[in-house]
Amino acid sequence: MTPNATVDFGGSPQDRPVTTMARTPSPRPWQPAQAYALLRSGELPAIKVGGRGQWRVEAAELEGYIQRMYHQTKNFVAAHPFGHGQE
Numbered sequence: 001m002t003p004n005a006t007v008d009f010g011g012s013p014q015d016r017p018v019t020t021m022a023r024t025p026s027p028r029p030w031q032p033a034q035a036y037a038l039l040r041s042g043e044l045p046a047i048k049v050g051g052r053g054q055w056r057v058e059a060a061e062l063e064g065y066i067q068r069m070y071h072q073t074k075n076f077v078a079a080h081p082f083g084h085g086q087e
Helices: 032-041 059-079
Strands: 047-049 054-058
Touching: 032 054, 054 059
Parallel strands: none
Antiparallel strands: 047 054
């Protein structure tokens, strides 16, 4: 395997157990800079592999992160209703 080779898990990107951020399904909920900030902060669990240190994210971790964000958003909206009491 060459140093820059990508492991092919087969199937579509959504079906791969581990993927690069560039291969996450579109539309992506973030810009690359946002994704890397999440990775480096540890908020989105991932690993660095290879000589170039490319990030890899398990599909389950990505889905878990997205579900946590849905839950946090739902709680925020419930605690901060738009237009409540303003008429």
